[in-house]
Amino acid sequence: xxxxxxxxxxxxxxxxxxxxxxxxxxxxxxxxxxxxxxxxxxxxxxxxxxxxxxxxxxxxxxxxxxxxxxxxxxxxxxxxxxxxxxxxxxxxxxxxxxxxxxxxxxxxxxxxxxxxxxxxxxxxxxxxxxxxxxxxxxxxxxxxxxxxxxxxxxxxxxxxxxxxxxxxxxxxxxxxxxxxxxxxxxxxxxxxxxxxxxxxxxxxxxxxxxxxxxxxxxxxxxxxxxxxxxxxxxxxxxxxxxxxxxxxxxxxxxxxxxxx
Numbered sequence: 243x244x245x246x247x248x249x250x251x252x253x254x255x256x257x258x259x260x261x262x263x264x265x266x267x268x269x270x271x272x273x274x275x276x277x278x279x280x281x282x283x284x285x286x287x288x289x290x291x292x293x294x295x296x297x298x299x300x301x302x303x304x305x306x307x308x309x310x311x312x313x314x315x316x317x318x319x320x321x322x323x324x325x326x327x328x329x330x331x332x333x334x335x336x337x338x339x340x341x342x343x344x345x346x347x348x349x350x351x352x353x354x355x356x357x358x359x360x361x362x363x364x365x366x367x368x369x370x371x372x373x374x375x376x377x378x379x380x381x382x383x384x385x386x387x388x389x390x391x392x393x394x395x396x397x398x399x400x401x402x403x404x405x406x407x408x409x410x411x412x413x414x415x416x417x418x419x420x421x422x423x424x425x426x427x428x429x430x431x432x433x434x435x436x437x438x439x440x441x442x443x444x445x446x447x448x449x450x451x452x453x454x455x456x457x458x459x460x461x462x463x464x465x466x467x468x469x470x471x472x473x474x475x476x477x478x479x480x481x482x483x484x485x486x487x488x489x490x491x492x493x494x495x496x497x498x499x500x501x502x
Contacts, residue, residue, distance in 0.1 A: 285409050286444040289366055291479060292472035294359045295449075299471075309428050310358070310454075311468030320431060320461050327429055344425070348484035350381050352401040352425035353418055354438055354454060357470055364479045372407060372414065377479045385416050394419065399434065401425055414442040433460035448474040 301308035316324060334341045344351065356363065361377040372385040385405040397404050397420035407416035418438040426432070436458035445451050452470040456462070 286412050288372075288414070288442065288444055288450060291362050291364045291475045291477050292359060292450055293362050293475045293477065295471050295473040307428070309468075310470065311466055314428075314430050314466050315463040316430065317461060317463055324430060331429075345378075348379065350379050350401040350425075351376065353383065353403045353405075353421050354440075354456070355425075355427055356381055356383055356402060357440070357452060357454070359470070359472060361482065362475055362477050362479060363472075372416075375479060377482050379482060379484070385414075391417060391419060394435070399423065403438070412443060414440075416440040416442065427456075431461060432456075432458050435460060450474070 299307075299310075331341055340346075350356075351358075351360070356374065356376045363377070364375040366373045366375070370387055372387065374383040374385070375381070376383070381402065383402040383405065385407040387407050387409075389406055391404065391406045399420050399422040401422055403418040403421035405416050405418040407414055409415070416439070418440070419436075421432070421436065421438070423432060423434055436456060439455045439457070441453040443451050443453075450472040452472070454468055454470065456466040
């Protein structure tokens with residue numbers, strides 16, 4: 243599915259897709275640095291531009307994409323709040339006045355929505371870090387390799403969180419904490435203690451797999467598990483900014499395109 247450059251209703255609603263979460267607890271003292279003892283020759287080259295696959299990964303309705311791991315097992319009161327939000331969104335969409343989202347406010351998608359590749363992503367890596375570039379708003383995610391995660395209380399909450407990774411053979415294992423609590427993933431909130439663990443592996447020269455686990459005992463009854471699949475793309479990442487969208491957000495939080 244080719245990304246569009248205008249912010250239509252589908253894109254506005256997809257923007258709400260930003261429900262991400264920050265790390266579920268690190269001890270007060272940082273853990274020991276990870277040592278990567280696996281052979282460099284075993285590490286695949288995951289660099290390049292990637293798009294989600296299959297092309298209809300969002301389901302039947304692009305305005306309401308399916309959750310990648312099925313419904314999330316939410317605790318009270320989050321479950322009731324989520325149901326109420328979806329009803330409010332449906333009513334606003336039906337009226338042609340969709341609610342403002344992170345996307346319509348021109349804010350970064352954050353983690354793990356960046357890895358959902360609503361727009362193509364590009365991966366660049368060396369022995370010290372893996373960098374993920376998102377076309378939308380020119381987002382940058384940095385995965386620092388073979389370093390311990392800092393103590394939880396020292397992490398400054400940011401959109402993409404703080405990521406530390408290491409190679410286990412041909413698999414890149416990444417832990418992310420410290421995602422801002424105003425970032426959401428498929429409209430589901432998270433606590434400041436959420437932790438995201440990814441296992442990224444090249445399944446073939448043109449297919450990449452990202453197995454994701456979100457742990458957040460304050461919000462989720464059980465860890466949420468899903469897989470993002472990507473296909474290699476010849477698409478060249480472009481500059482994407484919001485200045486030409488002219489989104490107007492009214493006092494009720496409803497978003498519309500300005501015709502002026």
